[in-house]
Amino acid sequence: GESVGLHLPTLSIQEGDNSIINCAYSNSASDYFIWYKQESGKGPQFIIDIRSNMDKRQGQRVTVLLNKTVKHLSLQIAATQPGDSAVYFCAEIRRSNDYKLSFGAGTTVTVRA
């Protein structure tokens, strides 16, 4: 079955607000997590990643939090902009799964002006 899953299939957010996209994973042996953004007509684009030995990682306007106790991953986007409208995927890599990228189902984020 699916090893990573997203909590909500859609999310509508007001421009300028902060948004949080959640993801749950089932395998405690996951080594590495990645968040991807996919815009219409394009392939997934890397946003940020985090290794399983970390709790938090920050990028430009984005923060990824990893809670290994409850097997939960979240992506926080600060000051959401119209260009943030896209489908967001969490993905995991496990050595026990031959390092294959396993994707969750995706959350469609719509930013309201």
Place this chain on the structure above:
Amino acid sequence: KAGVTQTPRYLIKTRGQQVTLSCSPISGHRSVSWYQQTPGQGLQFLFEYFSETQRNKGNFPGRFSGRQFSNSRSEMNVSTLELGDSALYLCASSPASRYGYTFGSGTRLTVV
């Protein structure tokens, strides 16, 4: 530097035909992976090639095959096309390590 290039961008084929899709990885990347993306199944791993050898394979029928050339370019082939093969086929390349995947824009295949 140039990204991952997939050709063609769009393709329409008839059921029963075969199709070949091409992927040129980022220069210096030796690993190429292929994924199928559909609304119902999401992103599913097809296979991965590294140094001209298949390193990993997903759970797809034998109609789906691939290969990698000495310049790291890769092709995937689908024979005896079925309507359910209609999907966005994505290619991702990475350096020799198992991380750092960069995706192309995909080939949209429609089987009629």
